[in-house]
Amino acid sequence: MSGNSVNDFMDAADYAIIHFGMINQDYLSDLGCKLQFLYDDIYRQTKINKKSE
Structure with a gap:
């Protein structure tokens, strides 16, 4: 996932x-x-995936 994709998601x-x-x-x-929980979960997963790259 590119940095732009993460920024677009966060926005x-x-x-x-x-x-x-x-x-x-x-x-x-x-x-x-519910939106905040989903946001936190997805954001956490992007950080985990980014560390494993």
Whole structure:
């Protein structure tokens, strides 16, 4: 996975969490929590895969 792909993913995930998952600036909705969990899981996997290259 290229650096651009990771950056594109992070940008899209941040957008989704902010626009679809925020109740207000301090709280995530249930969808926001699920999006954040998914984001964290995928991001962690990209870091693990990048270390093994």
